[in-house]
Amino acid sequence: MSNMKVAQVALSWLSxxxxxxxxxxxxxxxxxxxxxxxGTGKKMNMFNAINNAMDLALSDxxxxxxxxxDVGFGGVFRCSVNLRDKYGKERVFNSPLCEQGIAGFxxxxxxxxxxxxxxxxFADYIFPSFDQIxxxxxxxRYRSGGLFDCGSLTFRVPCGAVGHGALYHSQSPEAxxxxxxxxxxxVPRGPIKAKGLxxxxxxxxxxxxxxxxxxxxxxxxxxxxxxxxxSELGKADILRHGKDVTLxxxxxxxxxxxxxxxxAKMDFNVDCEVIDLVSILPWDTNAICTSAKKTGRVIIxxxxxxxxxxxxxxASYIQEKCFLYLEAPVKRVTGWDTPFPHVFEPFYLPxxxxxxxxxREIVNY
Amino acid sequence: xxxxxxxxxxxxxxxxxxxxxxVIAGTISTTARDYxxxxxxxxxxxxxxxxxxxxxxxxxxxxxxxxxxIYRVMDRDGYIAxxxxxxxxxxxxxxxxxxxxxxxxxxxxxxYESQRQGRISFYMTNFGEEASHIxxxxxxxxxxxxxxxxxxxxxxxxxxxxxxxxxxxxxxNTDDLGxxxxxxxxxxxxxxxxxxxxxxxxxxxxxxxxxxxxxKLKPGNDACVVCYxxxxxxxxxxxxxxxxxAATLECPVILFCRNNGFAISTPSxxxxxxxxxxxxxxxxxxxxxxxxxxxDVFAVYNAMKAAxxxxxxxxxxxxxxxxxxxxxxxxxxxxxxxxxxAEEIEVWNSVEHxxxxxxxxxxxxxxxxETEETEFIKDVRKKVLKQIAASEKKLKPNWRxxxxxxxxxxxxxxxxxxxxxxxxxxxxxxxxxxxNFEK
Numbered sequence: 001m002s003n004m005k006v007a008q009v010a011l012s013w014l015s016x017x018x019x020x021x022x023x024x025x026x027x028x029x030x031x032x033x034x035x036x037x038x039g040t041g042k043k044m045n046m047f048n049a050i051n052n053a054m055d056l057a058l059s060d061x062x063x064x065x066x067x068x069x070d071v072g073f074g075g076v077f078r079c080s081v082n083l084r085d086k087y088g089k090e091r092v093f094n095s096p097l098c099e100q101g102i103a104g105f106x107x108x109x110x111x112x113x114x115x116x117x118x119x120x121x122f123a124d125y126i127f128p129s130f131d132q133i134x135x136x137x138x139x140x141r142y143r144s145g146g147l148f149d150c151g152s153l154t155f156r157v158p159c160g161a162v163g164h165g166a167l168y169h170s171q172s173p174e175a176x177x178x179x180x181x182x183x184x185x186x187v188p189r190g191p192i193k194a195k196g197l198x199x200x201x202x203x204x205x206x207x208x209x210x211x212x213x214x215x216x217x218x219x220x221x222x223x224x225x226x227x228x229x230x231s232e233l234g235k236a237d238i239l240r241h242g243k244d245v246t247l248x249x250x251x252x253x254x255x256x257x258x259x260x261x262x263x264a265k266m267d268f269n270v271d272c273e274v275i276d277l278v279s280i281l282p283w284d285t286n287a288i289c290t291s292a293k294k295t296g297r298v299i300i301x302x303x304x305x306x307x308x309x310x311x312x313x314x315a316s317y318i319q320e321k322c323f324l325y326l327e328a329p330v331k332r333v334t335g336w337d338t339p340f341p342h343v344f345e346p347f348y349l350p351x352x353x354x355x356x357x358x359x360r361e362i363v364n365y
Numbered sequence: 366x367x368x369x370x371x372x373x374x375x376x377x378x379x380x381x382x383x384x385x386x387x388v389i390a391g392t393i394s395t396t397a398r399d400y401x402x403x404x405x406x407x408x409x410x411x412x413x414x415x416x417x418x419x420x421x422x423x424x425x426x427x428x429x430x431x432x433x434x435i436y437r438v439m440d441r442d443g444y445i446a447x448x449x450x451x452x453x454x455x456x457x458x459x460x461x462x463x464x465x466x467x468x469x470x471x472x473x474x475x476x477y478e479s480q481r482q483g484r485i486s487f488y489m490t491n492f493g494e495e496a497s498h499i500x501x502x503x504x505x506x507x508x509x510x511x512x513x514x515x516x517x518x519x520x521x522x523x524x525x526x527x528x529x530x531x532x533x534x535x536x537x538n539t540d541d542l543g544x545x546x547x548x549x550x551x552x553x554x555x556x557x558x559x560x561x562x563x564x565x566x567x568x569x570x571x572x573x574x575x576x577x578x579x580x581k582l583k584p585g586n587d588a589c590v591v592c593y594x595x596x597x598x599x600x601x602x603x604x605x606x607x608x609x610x611a612a613t614l615e616c617p618v619i620l621f622c623r624n625n626g627f628a629i630s631t632p633s634x635x636x637x638x639x640x641x642x643x644x645x646x647x648x649x650x651x652x653x654x655x656x657x658x659x660x661d662v663f664a665v666y667n668a669m670k671a672a673x674x675x676x677x678x679x680x681x682x683x684x685x686x687x688x689x690x691x692x693x694x695x696x697x698x699x700x701x702x703x704x705x706x707a708e709e710i711e712v713w714n715s716v717e718h719x720x721x722x723x724x725x726x727x728x729x730x731x732x733x734x735e736t737e738e739t740e741f742i743k744d745v746r747k748k749v750l751k752q753i754a755a756s757e758k759k760l761k762p763n764w765r766x767x768x769x770x771x772x773x774x775x776x777x778x779x780x781x782x783x784x785x786x787x788x789x790x791x792x793x794x795x796x797x798x799x800x801n802f803e804k
Contacts, residue, residue, distance in 0.1 A: 063582065090582060096613055101571045101606030105614075108575025111560065112510075114582075116575070128602070135565045136572070142770040144553050144561035145544035151773055181771045205773035234776065282776040 029163065030351045031255040033220050034239075036192050041223035046216045049191035049224045050079045050156070053198040054117060056228050058087045061115050064202070066092045068102055068119030068156075076121060077158060077217050103129035103155070107137050107207075110150035115202060123159035123211060124168040130176070137207040138182030151205035156198070159187075160213035160252055161303050161349055166342035172251070172304040172335075174211055178281045178313065184208040184233060185280040187251040190220040193278065196231025204233060211280075213251040236284035238291070242273035245359055246291040246298045248314060250277045253301050253350065260355040267356070270363055280310055285317060292318050296327035297362045301350045306334040328365035333358045433643045435688060436668055437658035441716055443725025445663070452663050452670075456732050462503060462662055463727060464741060465522045466495040466720050471745040472528065473518075473693070476535060479753055480549075480697040485535045487549045493660070493692030495519055496719030497623055500665025501591070501687070504673060508588040510580070511559045512573040514566065515550055516623065517593045524557040528745075532752045538759035539803055544770070545762050566598040570607030570620070574682070577611070577618035581680055589676045590618040597628020599642045608650040611682035618682045619672050620652075623659065625691035630704040646684030653679075659687030660719040663726075690717065763803040764790075 044052065058064050066080060066087075072094040074081030084092040095102050099120055106118035120126045126133070133155070141149035161170050177185045184206050188194035194212060201208035239254065240261050247257040254276045261272035273291050277283060292298045298318055300311040315330040333350040341348055407418045438450045445451045454462075473490040480488040491498065498519025505511075511520055518531065530542065534552050537545030543553060543561060553561025560569070560576075573592030580586050598604060599622055611618050622642040626633050639645060646654030655672060657664045665687055672683045690713035694701040701710070715721060727733035768775060768783040775783070790797055 063579075065579070065582075093614070096606075096609045098602075098606045098609065100602055101610045104568060104571025104603055104606060105575035105578070105610050108512075108572035108577070109579040110575075111572060112576050112579040112583075114579040116579075131565060132568060132571070132603070136563065136568045139563070140561075141773070143543065143547050143551070143563060145542055145546060146770050147542060147553050147555040148561050149773070184772075282772075282778055285778065 029215060029219060030161070030346065030349050031215075031252055032259050033190070033216070034255050034258040035220070035222040036190055036239075038192050038223065038225065041192075041225040043221060044191050044224040045218050046188070046191045046194050046212070046220045047077055047079045047218065049195040049222075050198060050212065051081055051083070052224065052226065053195040053202075054080060054083060055086070057115070057117065057199060057202045058083060058091065060228065061202075064091070064115035064117065065109055066117045066119075067095050067105070069095060069097055069121045071095075071119055075119065077214060079156070079217075080119070099125055099128040100132055103132035103137065106153050106155070107132060107140070107150045110153035110207070111140075111148055113152060115152045115154075117154050117156065117202060120155060120157045122169055122171075122214075123157045123173050124171045126155075126157055126173060133177070133183070133207075133209070134180050138180045140182075140207075142182060149205070150207050152202075153207045154198070154201045154204075155207075155209045157209060157211050158214035158217075159211040160215060161340070161345065162215045163345065164342065165340070166345075167339045170303075170340040170345075172211070172302065174250075174280045175304055175308060175310045175313075177209055178310050180281075182207070183281055185211065186233060186278060187211045187213065187280060188216075188278070189213075189251060189254040189276050190216060191222045191224045193231055193237075193276075195224055196229055197233070197278070199228065200230035200233050203230065208233075211251070215252055231278075234279045234282050234284060236278055236287040237276040238273065238287065239276055240272065240274040242271035242295065244271040244295055244297065245273070245362060246288075246295045247272050247274045247301065247355070247359075248277055248288060248298065249274075249301045250280065251303070253303060256350070256352050256355060257301060260352045260359065263352065263356055264359045268360065268363070270359055272359065277314075283314075285321070288314060288318065289321050292322045293325040296325050297365075298326075299331045299333060299355065299358050299362060301333040301355055301358075303335050303349060305337045306332060307337050309334050328362045331358050331362050427639060430640065430644075430648075432640045433654065433656045433686075435656050435658050436664050437661045438663040438667060439661045439722055439726055441722060441725075443722055443727075443729055445726075450663075450667060452667050454663075454666070456730070458503070459723075459727065459730075459732065461523075462499050463720075463723055465499050465519065466662075466723065467738070467741060468528075468745050469495055469498070469519045469522050470720060471742050472531065472749050475746065475749045475753070476532070477693070477697065484753065484757065485549050487697055488535065489515055489550045489696045490693035491516055491518055493690045493713055493718065494623055494625060496662040496723070497621075497659040497665055497687040497689055499523055500662040501621060501669045501685075504666050504669030505591060506588065506673075507558060509558065509673070510573075510576055510588065510590045512569040512576070512590065512592040513559065513562055514569065514594050514598060514623075515562050515564070516595065518550070518552065520593070521552055521554065521557065521559055524554075524559065526552065526554055526557060526559075528748050528752050529756070530554075532749070532756045533759070536756040536759065537761060538756055539762050540756075540759060541762075544766055546770075567594055567601035567603035567607075570594060570598075570601075570603050571610055573618050573620075574607050574611045574614070574616050577616035577682075578614055581615075581617055586617075587677065589673055590616075591621055592618060593621045593623060595628060596622055596624040596626075596633055596642055597631060597636055599645075600628075600636055608645065608652065608682075608684070612650045612652050615680050616682055617676040617680050619669070619676055619685050620682060621685045621687065623689065624686050625659075625689045627691050627695070627701070627705070629695045629699060630701070632704075641686055641688070643684060643686035650684075652682050652684050654684040654686070656686045656688065659689035660717055660722060662719060662723050689719070692718070761802045764797075764799075 109116040311332040502523035535549035577590040643656040
């Protein structure tokens with residue numbers, strides 16, 4: 001595996017923060033990136049792949065619009081770089097600084113059948129648009145008896161831990177949205193998946209949210225096919241086969257779990273199956289239950305807090321459907337039930353050491 | 366400041382205003398120097414604003430601005446004050462306006478009563494605001510897309526939504542276009558370009574702006590978007606978002622505020638302290654603005670004609686404030702005499718009522734026939750009552766439809782849940798009102 005590891009690049013994304021507060025350059029990442037290999041393609045990091053996806057979406061669909069705060073000059077994470085020059089400022093443009101406006105505007109664009117790709121600058125700032133997303137976007141088709149919908153709408157939302165993002169540049173709010181019928185919620189684990197999921201969401205006839213783990217924007221590099229392709233929505237990926245323990249995660253956490261699985265094999269000869277859930281809503285119950293029935297032991301890991309995190313939904317579903325197959329209680333390794341801290345981030349995250357201890361506990365149960 | 370000067374002329378209160386203008390002389394742009402006692406000698410060229418410097422400290426007070434005047438065509442006696450403003454509508458159009466207002470009014474009265482009798486679960490009347498609906502709808506084209514709040518049923522009446530469609534929606538039966546999923550008065554029609562109403566206030570506002578933006582980019586576009594909302598809803602953050610996005614992204618949308626003085630029990634002086642909603646348009650967001658007498662169907666009509674022409678020609682938004690009075694209770698869950706006097710309501714329900722005003726106009730024209738009016742109301746009453754009986758008897762949609770339309774296609778977990786309910790109902794048939802639902 002070592003030749004597949006990509007050297008970690010210390011990110012200088014600080015300048016992209018909204019405030020001018022200079023944060024001390026802190027730690028190295030808490031994970032090692034495991035690229036997905038998919039034959040040949042062009043070497044891209046995740047923001048390149050997302051940029052490439054949006055380029056294809058805008059050229060494929062001549063009416064598609066791309067907008068959000070600071071999207072015009074290329075975006076604070078460089079995801080929309082050069083797209084305004086290529087497609088014009090009527091199609092790629094800045095919005096005023098107002099998330100509820102961005103979401104409402106996007107819904108209206110989609111009401112007319114036009115494709116809307118809307119960016120919320122950080123997942124931490126999606127909450128002002130919560131009402132528009134939950135009460136409006138998610139319920140449009142249902143409440144109108146199918147007369148109107150906003151299915152041609154996709155939100156792109158950078159999320160997750162980044163080393164020093166503290167309370168408002170680190171959150172993983174997927175569980176809030178997972179409680180809302182009518183939405184699709186997905187989280188890519190790297191460039192290939194990000195491009196495929198984004199293109200699938202743009203085409204999907206339902207309002208979609210793509211939560212993009214921002215720590216992967218530069219750190220994750222893969223050979224990404226340059227042509228148009230989509231990644232199936234609602235489907236989990238089994239990244240490593242194993243017979244002893246099922247490890248489920250999404251986004252950056254998948255890479256933590258892959259490293260942990262290697263370690264568990266070396267340290268205690270435990271064979272872990274690693275699943276990237278990919279889609280939070282609707283989620284792949286089949287893949288998870290098949291694996292849980294095979295291994296009889298399941299650990300779910302996510303960065304978001306424990307209580308009412310999406311792990312709770314997985315755990316209760318597994319308990320209900322796989323009761324007779326379980327050899328140990330389903331274990332959740334997650335962020336703590338605190339706000340996301342600044343200097344304590346290394347103690348907050350469900351890192352490889354905590355995940356490894358969980359494996360030892362669950363096999364010794 | 367040009368707006369300030371214009372309104373001075375419009376108000377005919379030049380002397381009073383000149384006094385105020387002197388107070389804030391330094392803030393007046395060079396183009397307004399004729400009013401200024403000390404001409405600005407330097408111009409500030411900041412990226413955030415361009416304006417002259419002043420060396421005297423002055424607070425700009427709300428009182429320094431004249432209120433935006435209220436455009437009207439017809440006085441309360443039904444006379445047209447300025448013949449140049451007469452829209453010269455044909456007898457046929459005026460009669461349709463009158464009939465549609467009567468129809469809405471009559472239907473409201475009966476459906477309100479039927480809610481009181483427990484036949485439908487909820488209702489909201491449109492009393493006192495009929496002219497805002499009909500006058501504005503009449504000035505639009507059918508291809509113009511409408512986003513509403515919930516008190517705009519008259520727009521649907523004008524566009525041809527039928528009595529049976531209104532009442533079927535209120536009953537949520539199998540002929541309801543919305544498939545029985547929403548509360549009464551949450552109408553919608555794809556055919557009539559009227560986006561389905563939802564309860565959360567103001568959410569439709571930035572949506573209307575987005576739709577207008579998308580429509581603007583369509584080749585050969587000749588349709589605008591109209592977004593209705595109340596003055597209470599204008600306090601929501603989404604209203605601010607809509608005004609600002611519409612202005613900066615240059616969207617052909619008419620932001621139509623029905624200012625009826627109340628948001629449930631909250632009077633407008635507890636809702637805002639500026640010059641109504643219109644006052645926010647020109648100086649606040651840089652949007653062209655019109656304020657009209659919303660009880661005068663011709664004023665609303667003329668202003669909407671001009672507004673539509675403006676937004677489509679300029680590809681820019683317009684703020685439209687129609688002043689009226691909410692004559693009815695907020696909804697069937699509200700008794701408005703708990704917070705306002707019956708005498709006050711009565712004034713607006715008689716002399717100042719939009720239907721009375723149009724009726725007086727028609728009398729002067731020799732177009733009004735009392736027998737015809739009585740007959741028409743009787744006929745509508747009969748139709749509405751008959752429809753209530755019919756709608757009440759219709760089955761509700763198949764309960765399985767509860768699971769449909771959540772997504773474009775039903776995902777596996779919903780298929781599972783639907784099956785689970787199916788098995789449960791099969792086992793407990795008697796515990797559910799199955800006979801009222803389609804099989």
